[in-house]
Amino acid sequence: MSEQEKLRPSDAATRHLIRRLVEEPDRWALFLDIDGTLIDLATTPDAIQVPLSLPGTLDAVSARLRGALALVTGRSLPYADGLFAPFRFPIAGLHGAEFRGADGETSIVTQTPAFTALKQRLVEQTAWMEGVLIEDKGAAVAAHYRLAPAYDTALETMMRHLADEAGPDWVLQPGKMVFEIRPARADKGDAVASYLEEPAFAGRLPITIGDDLTDESMFALANARGGQSIRVGSLSTATCALAKASSPSAIRSALATIATAHEQRAASAS
Numbered sequence: 640m641s642e643q644e645k646l647r648p649s650d651a652a653t654r655h656l657i658r659r660l661v662e663e664p665d666r667w668a669l670f671l672d673i674d675g676t677l678i679d680l681a682t683t684p685d686a687i688q689v690p691l692s693l694p695g696t697l698d699a700v701s702a703r704l705r706g707a708l709a710l711v712t713g714r715s716l717p718y719a720d721g722l723f724a725p726f727r728f729p730i731a732g733l734h735g736a737e738f739r740g741a742d743g744e745t746s747i748v749t750q751t752p753a754f755t756a757l758k759q760r761l762v763e764q765t766a767w768m769e770g771v772l773i774e775d776k777g778a779a780v781a782a783h784y785r786l787a788p789a790y791d792t793a794l795e796t797m798m799r800h801l802a803d804e805a806g807p808d809w810v811l812q813p814g815k816m817v818f819e820i821r822p823a824r825a826d827k828g829d830a831v832a833s834y835l836e837e838p839a840f841a842g843r844l845p846i847t848i849g850d851d852l853t854d855e856s857m858f859a860l861a862n863a864r865g866g867q868s869i870r871v872g873s874l875s876t877a878t879c880a881l882a883k884a885s886s887p888s889a890i891r892s893a894l895a896t897i898a899t900a901h902e903q904r905a906a907s908a909s
């Protein structure tokens with residue numbers, strides 16, 4: 640089945656979004672989460688599959704919005720870049736703590752020796768938890784239990800203690816089958832607010848699309864600025880997002896439609 644066919648009746652908000660973006664490309668700025676929004680979830684962090692056409696589609700949508708598109712992710716910035724090579728989109732990584740603007744200027748968080756030691760302790764303390772996977776992201780660390788759901792509570796307690804120990808510069812970030820310790824200096828809402836001050840994004844209304852707890856801060860920001868927010872996934876999940884979408888494939892389908900509309904308009908104008 641092609642991506643174009645995957646919009647369901649519950650994707651009415653997404654259809655509406657396509658129309659708005661096609662008809663008013665100078666009015667909106669688009670902020671996209673990666674895992675669970677652009678890309679289907681997988682059993683482990685490195686098992687994700689980026690559909691071949693996705694990087695080019697994002698580039699075409701970005702061109703349509705005159706560069707007002709950014710990726711806002713829990714992944715590290717270099718990892719996220721690798722997923723969409725050869726393109727280099729504006730990206731906020733580590734849930735908003737790392738930031739590369741539209742002009743390419745980048746701010747990265749350096750890990751302290753104490754945080755490096757804490758990550759090593761986490762690896763040691765979880766060694767007995769078969770199936771628990773530790774993802775080292777530099778100035779953040781994720782403990783995944785998708786392959787070991789029985790360790791949910793034990794892992795949360797351990798991560799809570801370690802986050803307290805890390806001090807006020809780090810916070811615990813729960814997510815889908817994961818507990819993370821991330822830099823406290825900015826969340827995804829702060830990252831979207833920073834983008835909206837950049838020339839490529841300024842004066843536009845934000846549309847934020849995500850699938851998880853970490854995305855709630857950017858939904859709230861978009862709502863407060865008169866924009867739009869869409870949470871991908873189950874219709875019953877509590878969220879402050881104004882609308883829901885059924886799946887990452889529905890989002891990819893919407894983006895492909897916007898990209899194609901752009902190409903069709905460009906062809907008919909020439």
Ligand SMILES: O=P(O)(O)OC[C@H]1O[C@H](O[C@H]2O[C@H](CO)[C@@H](O)[C@H](O)[C@H]2O)[C@H](O)[C@@H](O)[C@@H]1O
Nearest residue numbers: 673674680681682683684712713714815816817
């Ligand atoms: O903000 P995002 O771009 O959605 O990133 C959030 C986290 O995504 C990744 O973990 C999640 O996806 C994995 C791959 O599908 C899945 O195995 C895991 O259970 C999910 O929690 C990533 O590994 C994290 O670093 C991101 O923070």
Ligand SMILES: [Mg+2]
Nearest residue numbers: 672674675850
């Ligand atoms: Mg996500």
